[in-house]
Amino acid sequence: MPPKPKVTKEQIESAALELVRAGGEAALTAKALAARLGCSTQPVFWHFRTMEELRGAVFGRALAVFGGALRRAVPDVSPYLAVGLNYIRFAAEEPALFRLLFMSDFGKTDMVGAKVEMDYILSVIEESDRVTGAAAQALYREMWLFSHGIAAMVATGTASFSESEVRRMLGDVHRALINELERNDSEK
Numbered sequence: 001m002p003p004k005p006k007v008t009k010e011q012i013e014s015a016a017l018e019l020v021r022a023g024g025e026a027a028l029t030a031k032a033l034a035a036r037l038g039c040s041t042q043p044v045f046w047h048f049r050t051m052e053e054l055r056g057a058v059f060g061r062a063l064a065v066f067g068g069a070l071r072r073a074v075p076d077v078s079p080y081l082a083v084g085l086n087y088i089r090f091a092a093e094e095p096a097l098f099r100l101l102f103m104s105d106f107g108k109t110d111m112v113g114a115k116v117e118m119d120y121i122l123s124v125i126e127e128s129d130r131v132t133g134a135a136a137q138a139l140y141r142e143m144w145l146f147s148h149g150i151a152a153m154v155a156t157g158t159a160s161f162s163e164s165e166v167r168r169m170l171g172d173v174h175r176a177l178i179n180e181l182e183r184n185d186s187e188k
């Protein structure tokens with residue numbers, strides 16, 4: 001019977017996520033991971049057949065961190081505005097994870113097509129704005145694309161906005177989209 005590995009899969013995944021947080025996706029190499037864990041590369045490949053398999057696990061962990069960040073309550077704002085603020089805050093607080101998830105092909109996933117967190121966000125839209133069906137999906141998509149533009153600039157350091165500026169911008173676009181949806185609905 002082979003000896004039981006002293007470095008666990010959980011430890012490897014945690015260390016890999018921390019490498020990515022600190023140095024971006026390029027920092028995740030078997031050698032760097034082994035150095036961080038204080039072992040050879042053997043335990044890494046004991047638990048993961050390939051680096052691609054490990055990248056998938058890291059991507060999943062990054063998505064879990066993102067999901068938790070998205071659901072944080074924000075005082076004095078609607079739950080839907082909180083989603084947009086949290087998305088942009090995630091880009092500011094976790095720029096390497098934001099770039100990994102939303103600005104790279106690390107996870108080999110079309111993040112718009114995958115509709116990441118869409119069910120949660122649609123439920124918030126339905127509760128906050130009383131918008132359902134195709135209209136809720138349109139609101140989700142338009143607001144996500146607008147929020148993503150701000151978040152991408154924040155994550156890359158190409159722009160900086162105060163929280164009050166972000167609240168105002170998101171609020172303005174949200175109101176305009178709701179007004180447009182109501183106008184289209186009344187024309188039917």
